[in-house]
Amino acid sequence: MTQFEATLLTLWIVFGCLGFLGMAAALLWAVRSGQFAHQDRARRLALESHVPDEEEGHRS
Numbered sequence: 001m002t003q004f005e006a007t008l009l010t011l012w013i014v015f016g017c018l019g020f021l022g023m024a025a026a027l028l029w030a031v032r033s034g035q036f037a038h039q040d041r042a043r044r045l046a047l048e049s050h051v052p053d054e055e056e057g058h059r060s
Helices: 003-032 039-048
Strands: none
């Protein structure tokens, strides 16, 4: 392995670890600040959405 390849490998490892730590920090913040509270409404939003039919006069 050349010096250049070793440097690239080290950079990939460092950036991968930083990305993982950033995502873990974001998830921890979201859980602690209550971002995942009140999921009952969000769970049903897709089922309650209304898509107009063609007979209602909406054509694409």
